[in-house]
Amino acid sequence: MAQVSRFTCDEASALDPARIVVLYAQLGDVAAEQVISTAMEDIAQYLVAVEKAAKAHQCAKMIADPDATITLAEQIGLSSLVLAAQNLQVCIEAHDHIAQAAVLARLMRLADRSLTEVWDLGDLRL
Template sequence: MAQVSRFTCDEASALDPARIVVLYAQLGQVAAEHVISTTMEDIAQHLVAIEKSAKAHQWAKMIADLELMIALAEQIGLSSMVLVAQDLQSCIDANDHIAQAAVLARLMRLADRSLTEVWDLGDLRL
């Protein structure tokens, strides 16, 4: 008889709060908040595009959106998202569709937590 196991994915996001502090110091509160919110919206749009590209098997478009999303995530200190997105690029390059699906799901879970964490950090008004 087969036994079914249930796994929960509870990976903590890695946010570099120092990057947020630098943005506030360089740009001031209003401009930094604008940059952060705009960047987060852009990341969310790229994530949607990445999912659509994956479903349509448009690997080149998926890679292009991943590269843009990585640059945006680096800008606001989302280091875990950067690493997972780079892992996804490696899966696409290796033509490993099973690993790609798993890493894409991981990226989406991590993005949800990471973007929420940035919003929460922004509420602190650094």
């Protein structure tokens, strides 16, 4: 009989708080909060769309606009989310459905942690 192993996924998100500080310094409190809020909303909407498309097996919709999402994540310092989104894009383009499912799950876990961390850093201002 085969032995089944269970792994827990507990990857910490890579957040660059310096990016948040730079945004506040360059744009001021109100504009920086608007940029961060808009970026987070757009990222969340993309992730919901990707998840729905994956469940419906619609690969074309899954890569509708990952570059914009990657750019937004970079803008607010979500480096692990950027890497996971890029990896998902590679898996989709390669039609590797098993890797795609694994990377999508990773992307969603990182998104939950990363977006929460950005909100928690909301008080970080110069």
